[in-house]
Amino acid sequence: MHEALTIGQLAARSGVAQSALRYYERLGLIRAERTSGNQRRYHRSELRRVAFIRIAQQVGVSLEEIGDALAALPASRTPTAEDWARLSTAWRERLDERIRLMERLRDDLDGCIGCGCLSLRRCTLYNPGDELAVEGPGARLTLPR
Amino acid sequence: MHEALTIGQLAARSGVAQSALRYYERLGLIRAERTSGNQRRYHRSELRRVAFIRIAQQVGVSLEEIGDALAALPASRTPTAEDWARLSTAWRERLDERIRLMERLRDDLDGCIGCGCLSLRRCTLYNPGDELAVEGPGARLTLPR
């Protein structure tokens, strides 16, 4: 029992439901070989991919964007620590940005608590990203990116 | 043109689409009077409600929870600065919590960048909220609450 993980094992070890793993595969976020009987066998390096996906989600990145990022990994070989480090660094900057945004929100909120204003334009608070306008149909990302 | 805002005006001033405003009304988050011809007329204080809703969304609160919070406002009178301040204080704590979570994520990520590990259990990084398990059907909140 070296190398290959079944979907159940990957699910257990990553904490991600099997159905979610299959979904990720459909989206091209992870990959699996198949046994002669068509069952998925995951290389251990997929564990890192899954971890990366979940972390990126927490940073507020959509699965589509995560896919783009993962596509930058070398397909020919198992990604090295360095490969991962490069990606992590990129997300780190996003995280920092998000944190800054939250902190600004908090500080603005502090300023407003005194006056109870929440008066949109008068406050810096409202709409911190200057994203007043329309963006097309469908659901919106509730949280800032 | 004092007091009452049309839906178009509220949309323009709040930066929220008319369709979203009607949706919020269906959910009971905001209220409007009606003209004799059945058109909505919003009290100016609804501007603050809308602002509050958008801010709370940024903090990662669902519309349902926002509704619960807004229900705590006095229905009989226009909310005072103090009323709003109370709500804001409550959200501030949530915000702080979220910021802490993000910072922890960032610090953990920093630790991992060196080794490129992302190795789930070995790192503190993965799944910071200890929320490994199942939660029932439907979409999941992507970002920590």
Place this chain on the structure above:
DNA sequence: CTGCAAGTTGAAGCGAGGTTCAACTCAAGG
């Protein structure tokens, strides 16, 4: 070789947070 857990698929469904549409009605300036 049997039995049972674990795996397979595609299609359908869910929940959140809206948008879009058609078919009207209202408000107000000229």
Place this chain on the structure above:
DNA sequence: CCTTGAGTTGAACCTCGCTTCAACTTGCAG
């Protein structure tokens, strides 16, 4: 009065990130 832009409704649709289901097939311990 007429026109035109703004507003009305309910129902249908959308995206995202999954889960659930039914109907099978595989893998493996005994």
